[in-house]
Amino acid sequence: MRFGLFALLVSALALGQVSTPTPERQQALLDLLHQDCGSCHGMTLQGGLGPALLSSALAGKSEAMLAGTILNGRPGTAMPPWSRFLSREEADWLVTQLKYNPPRFNDATRP
Amino acid sequence: MRNFIRFFSGRYPIGLVLLAVLSQTLLAEPRGTGDIGLVVERATGNLTAINTTSRRAVGKITGLGDLSHASLVYSPDERYAFVFGRDGALTKVDVLENKIVKRVEQAHNSVGGAISQDGRLIATSNYDPGGVRVFSAETLEKVADIKAEYGEGQLARVVGLVDAPGQKFVFSLFEAGEIWTADLHDPKNPKIQKFKAGKEPYDALISPEGRYYIAGLFGEDGLALLDLWNPDAGIRKIVPEYAKDDPKLPVFKMPHLEGRALIGDYWFLPAVGHHELLVIDRREWKVVRKIALDGQPVFVIPRPDERQIWVNFALPDNDRLDVIDTRDLAVVRRLTPGKAVLHMEFTPKGQEVWVSARDDDRVLVYDTENFRELARLPADKPSGIFFTSRAHRLGL
Structure with a gap:
């Protein structure tokens, strides 16, 4: 029983580590978002040749679909797959931020 | 009298100090701007003015808004820059005084602009509302509004806006798949000519003499060519090898098409999605050679003497620059200026x-003969670098 609890604790910790990127990695992901995604979606995410990524624009869209779009791209459009730059968990984290905790641009460049 | 002498000499020569201050402000040496450039600091909305002779930053202009993907053009006298911000702002900057002269918010989302052949008109390329707006270079008052209408009154996003001889602007409509020319001899009544170009033109260039306008197509293979000396011949589709992306080689940054990338009869254009440069013979408009590279090229810019071509790359190879020798078309040098190498600008004679290395917050200066680093300047997320010599080039 005691061992089981320990195992549960360890796996929960491990899970926590996987699903929430480290603060440094979070910053790197936000930089990627504003600087590199920003070359099509606009640095302030208001859209450019790619659509806006503001929380209002993403409101009706499922998180799984959005994370899938980041990782796999959208064939037939200019959106490439980004899976070589970030993991599934990191894409999920980014989608959560975009939808529910929209990063203000200055937060990303001026930590 | 003694007091007067003391005023200019002795232990506290206040008069001399005053004279020095006055001469600094009132009698400043007149100077030109031919060795001045502006570096866009995209994240903070600033410009850093640099001097290519001293290789130093000489000024900072702040408060220009969202400068992601910002570009600028210069007035014919090289005194003023017109800066096109992503947020739709058009700002006139005095590069001698390092200050904003005038600023208008002319659209909601914008991607660049051009200055007319006579230097009197500024045109902006807008995504929202889709179209081109034309302003007086003197006052920034709006003189014309060209709506990029297609289909049933929808507005297309405008890309690839350039100036052309005959007081024209030429641009492409992304959703409409069209190329338009606008004759601004009568600025209030632009004469528009429309051409079917192909699916989703995403960027364009004009050849250095102003004859050929070439748009890259995202929605189909190939390029759309318009001969401005013979517009009635319409659009010609060229270079089917200019293919869109291969699923195995996703495009993490769209290449830029550069009007300067013409050497003799050969165009050097970045292939979309492929790790190569295409060499196109403009007499036949055929690909005559492909130069293999280790990444997807973004900017392909010849040194002004045409002996070298410098290339930067899309993610994940954006930490380097390759130099190609035009005698044998081989990569002869690789430089690693820093993380996210976004842009390069040659001094007018190419020495x-x-x-700019965006993610390392610096601008580097290289000697193009021996590749030695000559200077390193701090800059805040630098992107485009623009020297005043652009004032006298079509399409820049």
């Missing part, structure tokens, strides 16, 4: 190149 130096200035390079």
Whole structure:
């Protein structure tokens, strides 16, 4: 029983580590978002040749679909797959931020 | 009298100090701007003015808004820059005084602009509302509004806006798949000519003499060519090898098409999605050679003497620059200026190149003959670098 609890604790910790990127990695992901995604979606995410990524624009869209779009791209459009730059968990984290905790641009460049 | 002498000499020569201050302000040496450039600091909305002779930053202009993907053009006298911000702002900057002269918010989302052949008109390329707006270079008052209408009154996003001989602007409509020319001899009544170009033109260039306008197509293979000396011949589709992306080689940054990338009869254009440069013979408009590279090229810019071509790359290879020798078309040098190498600008005679490394917050200056680093300047997320010599080039 005691061992089981320990195992549960360890796996929960491990899970926590996987699903929430480290603060440094979070910053790197936000930089990627504003600087590199920003070359099509606009640095302030208001859209450019790619659509806006503001929380209002993403409101009706499922998180799984959005994370899938980041990782796999959208064939037939200019959106490439980004899976070589970030993991599934990191894409999920980014989608959560975009939808529910929209990063203000200055937060990303001026930590 | 003694007091007067003391005023200019002795232990506290206040008069001399005053004279020095006055001469600094009132009698400043007149100077030109031919060795001045502007570096866009995209994240903070600032410009850093640099001097290519001293290789130093000489000024900072702040408060220009969202400068992601910002570009600028210069007035014919090289005194003023017109800066096109992503947020739709058009700002006139005095590069001698390092200050904003005038600023208008002319659209909601914008991607660049051009200055007319006579230097009197500024045109902006807008995504929202889709179209081109034309302003007086003197006052920034709006003189014309060209709506990029297609289909049933929808507005297309405008890309690839350039100036052309005959007081024209030429641009492409992304959703409409069209190329338009606008004759601004009568600025209030632009004469528009429309051409079917192909699916989703995403960027364009004009050849250095102003004859050929070439748009890259995202929605189909190939390029759309318009001969401005013979517009009635319409659009010609060229270079089917200019293919869109291969699923195995996703495009993490769209290449830029550069009007300067013409050497003799050969165009050097970045292939979309492929790790190569295409060499196109403009007499036949055929690909005559492909130069293999280790990444997807973004900017392909010849040194002004045409002996070298410098290339930067899309993610994940954006930490380097390759130099191609035009005698044998081989990569002869690789430089690693820093993380996210976004842009490079040659001094007008090509002895130096200035390079921005966005994620390392610096601009580097290289000697193009021996590749030695000559200077390193701090800059806040630098992107485009623009020297005043652009004032006298079509399409820049």
